[in-house]
Amino acid sequence: MMDDFWWITTGLKVLFVLIVLLQVTPIMVWVERRGSALIQNRLGPNRVGPLGLIQSLADALKFIFKEDRVPGHAYKFYYFLAPLISLIPAFMTFAVVPFASSIMIDGREVVFQAAEMNVGLLYIFAIASLGVYGIIMAGWASNNKYALFGSLRSTAQMISYELSMGLSIVGILMVFSSVELGEIARGQGEILFQLGPFAIQKWGVFIQPVGFFIFLTSVFAETNRLPFDLPEGESEIVAGYHLEYGSMKMALFFMAEYVNMFTGAAVVSTLFFGGWQMLPGMPLILDSLGFTGMTHEWTRVLFEHLSFGMKVAFFMWLFVWVRWTLPRFRYDQLMDIGWKFMLPLSLVNIFVTGMMIYWGVL
Template sequence: MTASTVDIALFAAKLGMIFFVILTLAAYLVFAERKVLAWIQDRKGPNRVGPFGLLQPLADLIKLLTKEDFCPVAADKWLFYLAPAMAAIPAILTFAVIPFGAPVTIAGRRVPMLVADLNVGLLFFLALSSIAVYGVAIGGWASNSKYSLLGGIRGLAQLISYELSMGLSLVPVVMLARSFSLADIVAAQAPIPFIVYQPMAFLIFLISITAECKRIPFDIPEAEGELVAGFHTEYSGMRFGLFFVGEYINIIVLGGLATTFFLGGWHGPFLAPVIWFSLKTLAFAFFFIWMRGTLPRLRYDQLMHLGWKVLTPLALANILVTGWWLALRGDMIPLSR
């Protein structure tokens, strides 16, 4: 095999593995959420389909595929059909720049454990997270329903607000690692994870990605008690399923990014790097599920107040303090390549 053929084969293998793992994890994250919430609420949860209810995700998929694919008569059909894809695809693409393990040697060459090692990987993530906003906005507007429109407007305002604090919380990470590449950011955390140096940035990022996932206490765009189901009220069948799958893929991807930026990525003792990365990412997924079973929903004014008047000023202050600290102490954290 020529060098280019080997490169293409390795690229296709990594891409196929990521697609399979992410989609499988998203399906079973729904199952895990239902079981954990059932445990919190002292009930059984799914336990009928398959041993211990493990085939429940397959039953849910069959149900969604066989339900009627409904489109409102007055809807903007092209945008109505496009919105679910825009909610799911950016989340999947983001995982292409996340290093999920240490580089390995295959066929005499060093192969990084990520699909694309971009030198602007962090900017790539921020760009895709901005595109995901359009799925919510277009889905709410194209349905031609006042409940969907209200949910879309809420979601648009929320995601834009918390996108700002999320981006600002990552500036100190770039200042410490001196690189936008996610592989370099993980390499810079080989001695000590960045959460030790940047607990404030980690807390701001964690709150912001919870809002980006539209999870309780930030599930204002859906708010089923007020808006039926928010921006996806008029969707049915697998189109509704794509919104649903996109949310859970987003949980996995944002958990992986939090691991990459603050918890040292795949670094860890005794266990294989891929296992460390998986355990840290799944710990974030469990945290999101636990919050859903614990916290109430914020009011909309509280959500906006927290984003603009608390998180954004704190993130800006943290950038100034980090810059002062680095200028005072000099080049403290060497980049391990």
């Protein structure tokens, strides 16, 4: 199993994932700034490079050359550790997300997934919940009351929403009887029902609409994005847990947030929107190209990458879009929605899904 071929393909896949994840932050910062500007009837950064695309690079450069200041009252060790602790889990979670189906090379199947783990989704949940350690560590090590408030809020929020997040996908797991994301994505290729010439695929959103909304909301809460960005709440606690951080350490927190968003978007599209399953119409284009053999296979993989990328891009845009639309929830509202609304709803969802599976509807 672990011969040269395996090492090379896995290395390439890991490299691909890593490069994509590293590119997410600069691109998303640009999207966020331009998007927010346009929504607010401004223009946003448009000077550096075409459409202002190089602006993020300039920002990164600024971050690198800024003075790396450490406040005297911080606990140095944890202060330096916290950004890494929040960044590393963010990068680790993407490992099990499949970004295309498999291809045969030299008679061996190569799956487009950095790590084929049979625990799949559980691994994502396990690692994603480690991210909160970085935040609580940052708040505590900063030795600043606002930072500590921010991290406390973040911890409470993440724990509350992890519950409904975990429960909301149980329905999906029951339907596809697997926690492996590749398996779930493959399962969503089946035809749910035929509507004349249009085949409705068995996408998670069609069979688990309630689960989808709960999961999406929880992802917003887990990634600390508006309308649930109370850990940062500028108007109340200045900047929350990264209040005492500057230069590149601040940028690492930023990166962690965007990479978490990306993973969240990828998981949402994998679980509920068919993952790498091609978008409607794409199979027709693929057939009309008329390739055969390996060319056809590689084109198919490219199309799957494209479909997955477009789905993820949509959800990334949704994160930005929602951020500049909705105001922040009040803290008690946040907890109310989490505990009194989404948790019971997800439990009901599991129950109903179980009943429907028992009766053979799904």
